[in-house]
């Protein structure tokens with residue numbers, strides 16, 4: 001079993017007090033010890049000098065649509081419903097090759113922003129275009145990130161009162177079969193798991209009530225988690241009131257979609273009562289501030305949710321609604337959004353770090369394994385060069401402030417996933433970084449070409 005000692009480092013463990021100069025001892029894929037002062041003598045251990053660095057838990061991304069890397073920069077000034085309507089049929093042209101290129105670039109980009117675990121919500125599966133779910137899993141393995149892909153789905157097209165065109169939806173029985181197969185094929189429930197699958201019908205305006213209840217039953221029979229979009233915009237609330245006579249959270253309650261095994265993306269438009277229901281039921285949410293800002297969706301009540309005991313994690317959301325957003329940058333966005341709404345004490349830098357790490361781990365049901373730097377947890381660690389001589393951030397004495405407040409992320413000295421190096425000095429280690437970037441660009445051009453061939457060109 002390999003040993004690593006990170007020394008002379010400022011440690012922000014998220015749980016427990018910060019250690020201004022300490023060490024982290026990694027054995028195999030776990031953290032063996034976190035402590036103040038010099039590292040113990042461990043024969044054969046690799047030593048990493050953390051002088052001038054801040055160690056945090058690896059960041060956890062709890063909402064994404066990796067395929068959207070291939071459709072960035074489109075419908076730039078649209079509302080959510082306008083943007084979706086413009087893009088559904090472009091996305092319907094994607095194939096496994098598009099997903100492979102987009103997911104590789106998206107996951108590489110996430111790793112470079114300190115992310116060690118990412119979920120993904122993939123909900124469009126055009127027929128005859130290869131195994132899209134397998135393609136993103138392959139990309140995550142190549143980059144080296146812990147991956148929680150959610151098998152998404154839509155079964156309520158326009159003819160059934162839904163928003164998406166009928167051409168992008170699947171039949172309920174096909175969805176349940178494919179989702180069960182995805183769980184059976186890929187889900188690993190072990191402590192060290194690199195891959196867990198969630199069940200994720202897309203949204204209240206693209207999914208039938210039957211699919212929601214059947215999906216919940218399926219997930220619970222298999223012991224996996226549930227994820228969907230909820231309360232993202234006021235248009236969605238109006239849609240729910242018109243079609244099912246209930247606001248989104250009330251509708252979820254009726255469908256059995258609240259509980260400690262559920263996390264929702266966005267949760268922007270919540271009432272006081274909704275927030276209390278989230279807290280009481282242990283329902284989590286993924287805050288995606290850049291996406292909410294880009295689409296003009298609103299500002300989630302994150303500081304109130306935290307105050308009332310509801311769990312919040314962070315998400316970059318799909319690259320087509322957030323545009324190259326980094327996960328480290330979402331800490332800053334979350335902090336600024338809350339302060340813009342509630343004042344300067346609404347969210348501290350350390351709270352932003354906590355939702356980006358432990359909050360995310362809770363959303364994914366992995367708070368025992370991930371989200372803080374503690375002995376016994378998995379060695380998912382980000383080492384930020386906040387105070388190194390010559391670094392711009394070195395003018396800031398508080399390294400957590402330097403990490404969260406700045407627009408420019410401090411250099412990422414090292415990113416460990418289960419003790420294995422994924423990033424070193426801002427370079428991906430398992431895969432050629434420029435190759436990933438090229439493949440992401442190719443995925444975009446391929447998707448635009450495939451969409452144009454089907455008569456759905458867009459600019």
Ligand SMILES: [Zn+2]
Pocket residue numbers: 063064065121229265317318
């Ligand atoms: Zn989303």
